[in-house]
Amino acid sequence: MDSKYILLGLCCLYYLNVFSQAEITVEELKAHIVFLSSDENLGRAPGGHPNRQVVRYIKNEFKALGLRSFKRGFKQKFVAQIRVDKGMPEKENKTCNVIGFVEGNDPVLKKEVILLGAHYDHLGLGGPSSKSDQRGVVYHGADDNASGTSALLEIAEYIMAQKDQLKRSVVFVAFGAEEQGLLGSRYFVEHPPVRLTQIKLMINMDMVGRMNADKHVYMNGAGTFPKGVEFMKSLGESLGVSPIVHAGSVGGSDHVSFYKKNISVLGMHTGAHPQYHTPEDTIEFINFEGQKLVCEYIAQAILRKATSDDAMYFIYQD
Template identity: 40%
Template structure:
């Protein structure tokens, strides 16, 4: 009997350590980043720096190790190319935090936090949008919310996973993947130890009929094995894309021969328009996508994801 009681206490203890994705946390992050006061988080703006400092504070609260070049920050210059502006060269930064589990391999989890500001740096799809705030709730406050919630879960779950985690909030993605390309060319962590890279860009507007797109399935033979261990009935609907390239930051890692998976819920009428607001994000589905990501991440722990497979050479 005493052994049964001891077992019950053990199970209760393990359950108390469990960390779940919280929709309220996701809402908090998106509503902060996509507030009108943030003026669209355009690269080089004081609001973009405010967003970076918000992410930095969260990384500190999760006790992640700073792995930038100035604490959590890795600074670089980004150029506005689509329109002529006086301040075409702008200071930008990646925000980098490391969860060190003393493991031999590391998974990168990334998302970009910049957006297109007040329509003054190009890329707006709205008519007469110059000077209008583009809040970028889905693009990409949703991805940063996912990044921060995964960072919280893995850092606070009282479990020492057999991999390390490198969490990177990329700057200047909207100016041409500038932050992620800067990181892979000036890495603050040896890329030889990267297991694989997961990227989130626009994961807040799930189309339940088509599901979430997971691009990069072909970049490692191991992904097929990992996905075979996923029960689709337990998660949001998804479909996979073979190619590694795509219009977001995973491309920079793919070009360095690192396997990647890119999560994306697709375009919508508010994309790159002033109407991409926080109240339009589907937070319950966002939580579901993150739980799917956790299952894939956890399923990759004991599987050798390398060698990389170049999907350009199908």
């Protein structure tokens, strides 16, 4: 065969490979949030049919992406103790974390894990301290935290498209019952499917759908892994993001459960807003182009750490 045709064929294969890579898209982010924040899911409180429906959705997405499950499957079941009203006894609600992973390719480094997480639950009907006339009001939680859950699914798709490059393994976790006191992440670190010492970095996304005009992305805990502050600043700036990076100030979402176990963490968000923990946290307020940019930022952070052999270890921060 003529060498020029061989070269042409190789070039075609190269370009097909490049353009067939999964992209993070506004359309898919929006589709996930439309489902997660819909009235039919009744605010995604732990327990009951809506919770099972959301879990099934996330599990099916993980399976469709080709993520692997651990020995006990994609669902890590636990019981959440929830106080419905002041002065009333706690109620036991069955819920779960949803977990999938992709194994790295390096024979040694594949034993190390980068973990990406986001909680999928919200406040249900009536919210945290509602009056009786609010009992039927759905707390949609579009930003808190359908935005983080949709980002989890989109970033997982992107990472799976690059799986041949990975040295370290990447675990994806949708946590249940965060709003009731970080219950899902607390259960995970007490019953981990991998040894906690294998988890070299936990990145948590909680409210990543409201990027402002200055393109700020806020993060806590960047000083808990080597050169983390410099890494996140330079990476963000290269992608057109304005990162607000804190070395410590670890914060109050699911990454705290990991930090308490001496695991390096990044808590990622795009800031608070007046609709926080109200029924008005709805999809109309989501900045989807901004969310896409946040996803690309986090995806690149994972990819660079999962494809490198940089030493990763915990650094305590006050």
